Amino acid sequence: MSKENILNVYSEIGKLKKVLLHRPGKEIENLTPDLMDRLLFDDIPYMEVARQEHDAFANILRSNDVEVLYLEDLAAESIKNFGIKEAFVDEFIKEANIDSIKKRELVKEYILGFSNERDMVDKMMEGIRKEEIRDYKKTSLTDIVGSNYPFIVDPMPNLYFTRDPFATIGQGISLNHMRTVTRNRETLFAKYIFKYHPEYKDKNIPIWFDRENNTSIEGGDELILNNKVIAIGISERTDAYSIETIAKNIFEKDEKFEVVLAFDIPKKRAFMHLDTVFTMVDYNKFTIHPEIEGPLTVYSITRGSKDLKLNIKKETMCLSDILKKYLEVDDVTLIRCGAGNTIDAGREQWNDGSNTLTIAPGEVVVYARNHVTNRLLEQNGIKLHVMPSSELSRGRGGPRCMSMPLVRENLR
Numbered sequence: 446m447s448k449e450n451i452l453n454v455y456s457e458i459g460k461l462k463k464v465l466l467h468r469p470g471k472e473i474e475n476l477t478p479d480l481m482d483r484l485l486f487d488d489i490p491y492m493e494v495a496r497q498e499h500d501a502f503a504n505i506l507r508s509n510d511v512e513v514l515y516l517e518d519l520a521a522e523s524i525k526n527f528g529i530k531e532a533f534v535d536e537f538i539k540e541a542n543i544d545s546i547k548k549r550e551l552v553k554e555y556i557l558g559f560s561n562e563r564d565m566v567d568k569m570m571e572g573i574r575k576e577e578i579r580d581y582k583k584t585s586l587t588d589i590v591g592s593n594y595p596f597i598v599d600p601m602p603n604l605y606f607t608r609d610p611f612a613t614i615g616q617g618i619s620l621n622h623m624r625t626v627t628r629n630r631e632t633l634f635a636k637y638i639f640k641y642h643p644e645y646k647d648k649n650i651p652i653w654f655d656r657e658n659n660t661s662i663e664g665g666d667e668l669i670l671n672n673k674v675i676a677i678g679i680s681e682r683t684d685a686y687s688i689e690t691i692a693k694n695i696f697e698k699d700e701k702f703e704v705v706l707a708f709d710i711p712k713k714r715a716f717m718h719l720d721t722v723f724t725m726v727d728y729n730k731f732t733i734h735p736e737i738e739g740p741l742t743v744y745s746i747t748r749g750s751k752d753l754k755l756n757i758k759k760e761t762m763c764l765s766d767i768l769k770k771y772l773e774v775d776d777v778t779l780i781r782c783g784a785g786n787t788i789d790a791g792r793e794q795w796n797d798g799s800n801t802l803t804i805a806p807g808e809v810v811v812y813a814r815n816h817v818t819n820r821l822l823e824q825n826g827i828k829l830h831v832m833p834s835s836e837l838s839r840g841r842g843g844p845r846c847m848s849m850p851l852v853r854e855n856l857r
């Protein structure tokens with residue numbers, strides 16, 4: 446298989462060919478009000494309807510000629526070999542914050558007891574309730590209960606936001622270190638997939654950032670504007686230092702990319718990643734949440750002349766002019782979430798009105814509920830594929846957050 450069919454992302458808008466999703470599983474049913482804050486949810490989605498909405502999303506993609514892969518399948522296919530499977534489970538347990546050796550041993554035995562890898566992976570994603578281990582071992586709960594906390598292993602409800610734990614950049618991967626413990630656990634699946642899956646192993650895939658680094662970066666902040674320009678948010682989730690690290694690694698390996706634009710956005714939950722307030726929908730058209738335009742500062746990072754130093758410069762032009770300059774286009778249209786009305790903008794940004802997934806130049810997937818922004822996109826000549834969004838949006842992510850492009854066609 447040619448390299449371009451394995452991993453290839455040199456833009457946000459090139460025709461999408463292959464994408465990674467995760468169909469929401471029982472981890473959603475393991476959310477409780479007490480856990481929501483720590484597990485980064487604002488409400489509990491109704492799983493059955495969330496799955497219907499997610500299937501509608503996948504069907505839109507398939508009917509537009511996109512190959513849809515699922516994280517849970519790739520993870521299961523990566524660990525067929527018993528030695529790899531055991532190492533995977535050991536690492537998973539090490540990061541699961543289990544408070545005694547005995548419990549860790551019980552959990553390992555329980556997980557490895559699943560008769561196939563796919564069921565095992567589903568269980569690791571769902572979390573393990575205390576009573577499951579009690580019923581499995583037919584033992585008294587007093588052996589395993591330490592407190593009233595209901596889980597031995599926490600669920601990972603954010604997995605359906607496949608955009609964040611890793612990101613395809615060019616023909617390599619940014620294997621991210623996430624800001625929070627709960628989301629950092631998700632990156633283990635990607636580690637095993639890119640190391641051991643038959644499609645990816647032994648392919649010398651560059652790893653631009655590693656989950657072992659100790660500053661954070663998340664995929665929602667990583668936007669590939671074209672084959673020369675990458676935009677990365679300095680955000681609630683991504684540290685400026687991580688951007689320097691990844692820029693150095695990309696420039697060192699002689700990728701085509703020439704500049705990283707670091708967008709310093711306000712650090713707040715509603716704007717957790719750059720892609721919640723800014724996405725690219727055509728060669729020269731972008732969605733933007735008007736609230737970030739005032740406070741936004743952009744830095745350009747380019748290769749330094751020697752010793753791999755970076756040139757970092759604060760840009761003084763307005764955003765449109767910065768984009769015109771670096772993307773080499775004559776004009777830029779900023780499509781404002783909520784059509785610029787403060788109330789509509791606030792409501793629709795909260796429900797991911799600026800978080801479009803572009804599947805071809807000028808063609809995007811959007812949530813139905815953001816009707817004000819959607820109308821404006823259409824008025825700007827953008828073709829919409831509209832998906833249902835009552836339940837999925839409760840996790841605070843939209844179509845871009847829910848998809849990780851693996852292959853896009855190169856732009857002309």
Ligand SMILES: NC(=O)NCCC[C@H](N)C(=O)O
Pocket residue numbers: 484485486603606608609628664665666717718720721840841842843845846
């Ligand atoms: N790229 C994105 O903005 N992803 C959305 C992530 C939502 C998730 N509940 C989180 O807080 O991480």
